[in-house]
Amino acid sequence: MSTFVVVASGHSGTMFLASQLxxxxxxxxxxxxxxxxxxxxxxxxxxxxxRYGEVNSWILACADRVEVDRRAVLLRNPYEVACSIARxxxxxxxxxxxxxxxxxxxxxxxxxxYHVLRFREVTTSKRKLLDAAAVLGINTxxxxxxDLTPINHHEGxxxxxxxxxxxxxxxxxxxxxxxxx
Numbered sequence: 001m002s003t004f005v006v007v008a009s010g011h012s013g014t015m016f017l018a019s020q021l022x023x024x025x026x027x028x029x030x031x032x033x034x035x036x037x038x039x040x041x042x043x044x045x046x047x048x049x050x051r052y053g054e055v056n057s058w059i060l061a062c063a064d065r066v067e068v069d070r071r072a073v074l075l076r077n078p079y080e081v082a083c084s085i086a087r088x089x090x091x092x093x094x095x096x097x098x099x100x101x102x103x104x105x106x107x108x109x110x111x112x113x114y115h116v117l118r119f120r121e122v123t124t125s126k127r128k129l130l131d132a133a134a135v136l137g138i139n140t141x142x143x144x145x146x147d148l149t150p151i152n153h154h155e156g157x158x159x160x161x162x163x164x165x166x167x168x169x170x171x172x173x174x175x176x177x178x179x180x181x
Contacts, residue, residue: 002052003053005054005072006054006074007057007060007063008075009057009078011081012119014074015152018030020147023146025140027052027138030053038062042059042066060101061104064113072115072117075105117135118179119181125148129148
């Protein structure tokens with residue numbers, strides 16, 4: 001079996017990454033195929049599959065219980081994530097959600113079971129995107145197959161919508177520095 005899961009916070013580039021990885025011949029790569037977040041439901045999608053992967057922010061909380069061969073997290077600067085969420089009209093939920101995602105992503109990375117993929121790298125370098133694919137077991141993707149054109153590009157950051165307390169600022173800054181975002 002060759003299966004993988006990439007988890008991230010919402011608004012971290014999961015749709016972009018899945019769209020690029022799904023171009024690989026002989027692979028099925030899906031972006032958030034459904035909203036079942038219970039590990040039993042998620043594992044049913046993977047059972048008996050070969051060359052199947054998901055890039056899925058919905059299963060972040062249960063990622064450690066998903067039965068796959070390879071695992072990765074996709075990290076994006078939390079300020080950019082928060083601004084992207086706020087632009088979509090979810091302003092009051094932004095700070096608690098991003099704070100929770102940072103905590104969960106930290107735990108997954110510290111477990112040593114997850115490769116770290118960086119949004120900035122996989123969206124700006126075809127070589128880094130192909131390296132990320134190889135980490136997940138996809139070796140049939142080539143530079144001429146991938147396209148770095150943004151899928152959901154929004155002009156400017158919605159910083160005026162957000163007000164970060166000193167606690168969030170310190171936590172976000174630590175996360176950005178620790179994971180080189």
